Amino acid sequence: MDSLAEYTSAGPRNRRPRRTAVRAVTAGAVVLAVAAGGAYAAGLGPFARDTGPDPAAGKQARAFLADWAAGRLPSAAARTTSPGAAGRVMDSFTAGLEITEPALKAEAATEAEDGTVTVPFTARMPVTGLGTWTYESKLPLRQQSDGTWKVAWKLSVVHPRLSGTEKFRLEREETKPPEVIDRQGTALFGDELPSLAPLMARLGQNGTDSGARGAIHLVDRATGDVERTEARFGARTVRHKGPVRTTLHAGWQSAAEQALATHAEGKNAALVALRIDDGEILAVANSPASGFNRALSGTYAPGSTWKIVTSSALLLKDAVKPDDVVDCPQYLTVGKRFQNVELSEHPGATFHKDFTESCNTAFISLRDRLYDGELGDVARKYFGVGQEWHVGAPTYDGSVPAPKDETEKAASMIGQGRVQANPLLMASVTATAVSGTFHQPSLTDGNEDKTTTTPLPRGVVTQVRAMLRATVTDGTANVLSDLPGEIGAKTGTAEVSDAQDNNGWLVAHRGNVAVACVVEEGVTGGGSAGPIVHSLLAAASGDPE
Template sequence: MNSYPDIRPAAGGRRPRRTARTLTAVAAAVAVAAGGAYAAGLPPFDGAGGPDPQAAAAARAFLADWSAGRLPDAAARTTRPDRAEQVLSSFTTGLDIEKPQLTAEEPRETGDGAVTVPFTARMPVTGLGTWTYTSQLPLREQADGAWKVDWRLSLVHPRLSDTEKFRLEREKDKPVEALDRDGDTLSGATHPSLGPVLARLAGGADGAGPRGAVHLVDRATGKVRRTEASFGRKPATKGDDGPVRTTLDADWQAAAERALAEADGRNAALVALRIDDGEILAVANAPAGGFNRAVSGTYAPGSTWKIVTTSALLLKGAVAPDDVVDCPKYLTVGKRFQNVESSEHPGATFRKDFTESCNTAFIGLRGKLGDGELGEVAKKYFGVGQTWHVGVPSYDGSVPVPRDATEKAASMIGQGRVQANPLIMASVTATAVSGTFHQPSLVAGTTDTTATTPLPPRVVTQLRALMRATVTEGTARVLSDLPGDIGAKTGTAEVSDEQENNGWMVAHRGGVAVACVVEEGVTGGGSAGPVLHSLLSAVPES
């Protein structure tokens, strides 16, 4: 049973028991993202024909293990475990790949009893960017009836072979000198998690960043056969132009890095930005020196996405805060969705559904929106999915049109194929409470090619009231003791059957919007909540 709960921390800080989940027989695709994924199904209304679902399940499990770094487990799902573990390890380690993001597509039969599962690989190369390509997994049924990945080098990458391999080459740049918005010096030494961020500012506002490439080379001679991926570009200007002036605030940045200590050693990321102009005050990552997940990560945003869903419903008058929208324990749309601990709120108002983050209530309103409407609202009003020019490479979000009814239900609560990161969700929060999208920026002079429409004032007023109520009486009560008119939304995003949920929280106070994700944090209130509480406790109201 897959569910997408948005739950508060258990009393006394007790870690909630992990919910057992089983996949339906027709669920046959999975997206495994960097610290965020969605165990979803292929169209849940397929007929009895087609590939054996157990083959697709085996492919899903292999990709999940590979993505999470469980290489012995991934290798054990192949026909050549020893060789598979060796190759997967040398591939990801040798190319400085942080956490593969692997998205499986629909399986197909090959006609000889085998099944092939195509997949897209997004490989974050540390400090450079993401290398994206497609490949496919061949699977065969074994004598004992189990399906295994039929091991071959080409499944890792179509051009990997006995005669050719890949090599990563980096171009070295001099250390970046950067200043915060007040002229104070910033560096990776004083603010450790800025190391990979500042490296991306090597070219100034154009975000040229560090440069490098993944080459396909001859195993015997080392000769480069072709370049598979290039990262960075030469700066638009040459010579020493002096330190890069950023929008960052040294005090906010220091507070953000200290706050991530509340993540208890888990991978986490945080962004704070100004609501009135989108200027980024802080961007922090844990671990500090690795992948810039705050800006380039791809995560299911979970129930924080209900801000966008609520906006879409309010825009067309499909619901009002005082309308009764029942919150049952379960709701089946191709698969069974549920609330935390099977909670229910009979006769609840939509306001109650929002503040308690009732999944079934939101899914029950899916018929009020067209199939592509959620993505259209996200793009038109919030800029999500448009191209952002932040000053460093960024992932700008994706809200695909759902492929089936189950995926549409999941997208209503920030699952399915909806993808975001803390930068996007901080911006979503800023837009929701101001009504106007401002492209986030790290440096002055960035190009802005976005085109958005302001939210109507009535929608903004309702969103602000709902987010405030979530702090005073809902799932974000962890922030209720802080000064200021704080509004917030928690989120818990399902990752995979093998991983704990990611914890999310977004909030706004004064002129600043913040967003935090904690990988495998279990709950938003219990993991991201303390991080934002620490941050907002350390900085003045603004």
Template sequence: MDTHTHVDHSRPRPPRRRPRGAARALTAVAVAAAAAVGGAYAAGLGPFAGEDGPDPGAAAAGRAFLADWAAGRLPDAAARTTSPDRARQVLRSFTAGLDITGPKLTAGEPEETGDGTVTVPFTARMPVTGLGTWTYTSELPLREQDDGAWKVDWRLSLVHPRLSDGHKFRLEREETEPVEATDRDGETLSAATHPSLAPVLARLAGGPDGGGPRGAVHLVDRATGEVVRTEASFGGKAAAKDDGPVRTTLDADWQSAAERALARAGGRNAALVALRVDDGEVLAVANAPASGFNRAVSGTYAPGSTWKIVTSSALLLKGAVAPDDVVDCPKYLTVGKRFQNVETSEHPGATFRKGFTESCNTAFIGLRDELDDGELGEVAEKYFGVGQTWHVGVPSYDGSVPVPRDATEKAASMIGQGRVQANPLVMASVTATAVSGTFRQPSLVAGTEDTTATTPLPPRVVTQLRELMRATVTEGTAGVLADLPGEVGAKTGTAEVSDDQENNGWMVAHRDGVAVACVVEEGVTGGGSAGPVIHELLSAVPAS
């Protein structure tokens, strides 16, 4: 089985200068907030907070509000405010009225404002169904209540700085004709023949630039309905009708096999990408459900232990570890918060190779001091292109590896948690880069611009990564692929989401010059959920 982390919230917090009667309430708020956001990485609590600075209970309450809002738990989010009824009404109207699904709300560092409130800035990434993502920044004002609990001091402007009693937002869509597309061999592709491509084909309407459907979010006067300003525009110039079908890099056989394989996800939200290692051309993009959000290319997920491919690269590049070095894998390791392996497994005296094939979290976290704080992100960008701007042919999210804010977050980033974000497109590309040594920008259509700049991995590191991924299939957590023909290499991953949701399951694999990545939301483990999907796909496409 793959490993994941668990956080021990029983550690005492540093004393704060606050009313004596509020201590018990603060503890309750902090624990509840940590649970709401998966406390492991997002709550920002722990022994690194000092005597100075904002009360950690305020930050916890703000992050919990954002977590509830993002998860669609609007009554819970509203209950964390000073005006629950009004907050519930506005949040529901805002998200439903603008066709927003699956918002991503990322909190920044809290600040004391001097008037008894604490401000938590945040970045909002609001996916507008069928159009794209509207990104903006706002901030939450938090005020301590008489009982010592912190609540969001409700006001319209916290939802968006320009939302007010006089102004609201309106979504307008422009009608566009359905795009005609073909696969790499000229075979017609459509949502009728390949339902999972619906959100992909919708974004191909602008040709190589991925213009897609067009629309806008306008700020309008509540009284007159007149447009005051345009907050977000989506889509580019529509492809001319006489240009003919858009020729994609997709392969109809791979695409069909990928869509059938996603049926193994058991009805859960899932996504899969397969691309060619030698040139980055995408062979298949599959999403479940088949309509709506293109989570395979635009989704933002913690990649879990599949990220250990990048972490291993960083460690191997600087000679900090070798595959046969002993890197102990204990049950627990505390770095501000307690991390553990699944079912508290342990491998005393294990080698780094064993730590990789068994996906031992504590072994990787134990090597964190071998890397500088920003080094993991630097390696991801320099060698794997992660975080650079990709021109895929449709709008894409190209990964993010922020510099850790403290030791706990650095530990989490070593195992693909914390604020590390990716999706199947990113992780399929990471896999292709690891086994070839060279990053090649993924593409869905010919003629896309490539503005990335990367450095090849040394052959020594590539050889080691290939051996580690192969061993994960033959003797480790990716054994579900062991019966497949060909030299298959893989890495599993389990990523925590929150304490009230099951873990996301991940697997990446490569065979015969094709790299594949799959995520199954709430799949519990990578080997148990994403593994059968990839097995089904590779079984359907003959090995060369």
């Protein structure tokens, strides 16, 4: 089946007069600039010469490309002259062509006589399960009336051949999907379990070229006729000998699909359930079921579910104890103002209560007790985050970059900033936290495991488990409190942009199963992801063998 990417044209843009600057200086002014120090030497003072494009234009171009590459499409769109159209086109382009983790490299900027600054860039676009599409394009930037620079939006910003009359279409080779069975030998069918349909043909692929075939075509928007082929992938057809045995459980998969169908309310959402003692995946479900696999390959800020990792990092070095008082004010300013959901506050709260009530300001106040980059080091060393996973299907395995400044460090403490995850990764984080040992998740048998991790100390595991349990009995995950079993959970609310509602998260564990769910624009974790996880755990009782 074809995957289509549809686009809309941006309207005309008014041209602005070319930026002017002083182009000559006296010898005395040069001496004064040197004497005044580095700011003038760098061209920042009033006597600076205009020797090229305004550096602010290039900075804006690089920020646009960085946002696009990281999947922060609303932020990227806001850097253009037409945020609404830009956001729709970029989302359609990446989702419709099944592009994940773009690599975008800016080149040197040039300036035209009309004041437009152009920044060429090279795009490397990984197409899920096929290979990488590489092409070159250009970003035009214009200075706005307030002096800032923005990308002058037009369709060719995304690709030089994208226009109002031509679009791109991804076509995969029509091959008979392999027979797929679950862990107990039960046959799995895509028409009965729709989230599995797009996954079945890619089983055994770990995000690399695996022999699958396909192409990206430039087609006429009106007729659908192929005008040219932009990229081809693969040289042979994947052939499977016999059924592909998976770790999935038909009952859990069916319950996961039904939970999303009933409670996602038309929003984009994804869910993963896996076994705690070995990482074997029991269910992978997406809403909508077709297209991009958000559950395994999505890139989201995990929000407060990440406090599981942050708490582990703090407890590992005895930087805080659960009974220590860590005040929870409504606001805390670290370069920008951070606040708690619904502006809640808990004066004199213990760290234990800060966790169960998901207090952002309390966690941010503890940032100086971790060195820069320590959160990422703990995530990698103990939880396997950012290492290369071989699951049996293409996945995104998380990223926790070292913070660039104090504001970013504060954001990372609560799963924001540049911290990136998805339901697979957060289900694994939950399983690791409550067992103490990371197990590379698996969807099929015999996957190579290149990960190297260290077990969490038993004392840390005991403390985290107690806080997860209290979050259900007395905290923000109370939505699960009526279910049987010793359930522990953590909610999360992740900011996306000023133009979008927050994403809602919930992770949970019961018995030998860990679950993670995200609902895009779900507003709160308990209110959006909570009913989905509740439905799953209510329907799929008992530990699967």
